Every structure is written in structure tokens, then in C-alpha cells.
Amino acid sequence: MLYIFDMGNVIIDIDFKRVLGVWSNFSGTPLATLTERFSMGEVFQKHERGEISDEEFAAELCHELGIALSFEQFSLGWQSVFVGLRPEVIEIFKTLRQQGHRVVVLSNTNRLHLDFWPQNYPEIEANTDAIYLSQNIGMRKPEPGIFQHVLAHEGVSAGEAVFFDDVTENIEAARAVGIESVWVEDNQTVPKYFS
Template sequence: MLYIFDLGNVIVDIDFNRVMGVWSDYSRVPLANLQKSFVMGEAFHRHERGQISDEDFATAVCQEMDMALSFDQFAAGWQAVFVALRPEVIALMKQLREQGHRVVVLSNTNRLHTNFWPGEYPQIAEAADKIYLSQEMGMRKPDAEIYQKLLEAESFSADQAIFFDDNADNIKGAQQVGITSILVTGKETVPGYFAKNPC
């Protein structure tokens, strides 16, 4: 079987409120204002597809949110999204590989984040056969083509794959391609799935 794991809130806990907190400290814009104005809009999506640079993304977000930040200040906030690894998921990924299954990560991410988390959490690369990143593929979840491209690259059919993600739209996108998909709603979802469906 092919097991596909999302990154944020599946393998690693993330929290965008931490990002806003750092930006608020640097910009002196009240946290509540930033939380209201933050949207994952066109610049966000283009950045995840690798279509705009980190600097252009930072400029666009600062303009959208009316923040005056240097690029370094913006980046410091952007990296604060990562909270902690979920060791129980890492352990399951390793176990699946030991049993002969293929284990990959599929993440909507961006260059700024991939300059940070692989060094911060080397356990992720150690637990996965391959990591697929939206900005390298030029496409992002929930678009059907990203799932099809991954299946093609891995030489698996959709009915041989199981996908874990915390975003309902991404789950629907994978289901439309025919992949069994599990919505991760908390830290207990992934261990709970394997407790009920031992490999």
C-alpha cells in the first residue's frame, strides 16, 4: 500500500496564531486586527505553487494586512507556525515502511517553510520514502492533478493509496481521484485509524 501523509497538523502541529503574534510584536499592529485580515488568498496559493518569490509573497501579505515589516521580520513570524513534531505519527510511518509499505509526505508548503522545517525536524525525512512539496510540483492540494501526479510517480493506483490530511477540501480532492482519505481532526486520528485497521 501507499500511505500519504500531509505535514501540518498531521505530522507536525502548526498554529497560525503564533505567526500573527510575532508579526504583531514587530509591526505594533494589534493581534486581533491581524487575525481578522489574514487570508490564504491568491498570493498565498501562488507562493505554494512556487510561482512567486518569498520576497514578493512577503510584500503582498504585508500590503494586504497593512503591516510594515522587514523581510527578516516577516520570515521570523512565518517560521513561528511550527509548534512540535507528533512522535506517534513518525513512529507509525517508520513501522509502515518496516512492513514493506511505501510512505510519502504530500504538503502544500513554500520555500520559506522548507528553508526551516527539514533542519528543525529531520525525523520527517527519516520516516518517509519521499517528500512531495507543492512549490516543487507547481501545483497544490486540493487540485486533482497533484494526487494524480503523485500516484503516477509512485506507480500506485488510487485504490492502493490511503491519504491523511487535516483539510476537508484536500480530503475531497483526493476522494474524487479515488484515494481512500482520512480527515485528521486531532492527534488521536492517525493512531486511532491504525488501531482499528492494523496493517
């Protein structure tokens, strides 16, 4: 079988409030104001598809939020999204691979995060067979093409794959392509599935 795992809140705990908190401190703008203004809109999606640079993304997002940050301040905030690795999931990866299954990551991500998580969480790359990232592929979940891209690269049919993600929209999209999909509600979902 091919097991496909999302990254955020599946393998690594993430918390977007932490990002806005750092930006709030740097800009002097109340957290409540930033929370109200922030949305994962077109700029966010373009960045995850690799259509705009990190610097353009930072500038456009700061403009949307009405704050002035240096690129360094923006980046420090952006990386604070990561809370910590879920070690029990890494153990499951090890077991699955020992059993002869393939384990891959499929993540909507961006170059800024690529400069961060491989260094801070090397266990992910060490215990997976492949990592598929939206910014490298030019597509992002829930676009059907990104799931088809992974299946084609892995040489398997949709019926031979299981997908884990914390976003219901992505789960529905994968199911529409024919992939068995598991909505990860909390840090117990993946261990329970394999118990």
C-alpha cells in the same frame, strides 16, 4: 500500500495564531486586526505553487495586512507556525515501512518553510520514502492534478493509496480521484486508524 500524509497538523502541530502574534509584536498592529485581515488568498496560493518568490510573497502579504516588516521579521513570524513534531506519527511511519509499505508526504508548502522544517524536524525525511511539495510541483491541494502526480510517480493506482489530511476540502478532492482518505481531526486520528 502507499500511505500519503499531509504535514501540518498531521505530522507537525502548527498554529497560525503564533505567526500573526509575532507580526503583531513587530508591527505594533493589534493581533485582532491582523486576524481579521489575514486570508489564505491568491498571494498565498501563488507562493505555494512557486509562482512568486519569498520576497514578493512577504511584500504582498504585508501590503494586504497593512503592516511594514523587514524580510527577516516576516520570516521569523512565518517560521513560528511550527509547534512541534507528533512523535507517535513518526513511529507509525517506521512500522509501516518495516511492513513493506511506502510512506510519503504531500504538503502545500513554500520555500521559506523548506529552509526551516528539514533542519528542525529531520525525523520526517529520515522516516519517509518521498516528499512531494506543492512549490516544487507547481500545483497545490485540493487540485486533482497533484494527487495524480503523486500516484504516477509512485507507480500505484488510486485504490492502492490512503491519504491523511486535516483539511476537509483536500480529503474530498482525494476521494474524488479515488483515494481512500482520512480526515485528521486531532492528534488521535492517525494512531486510532492504525491501532
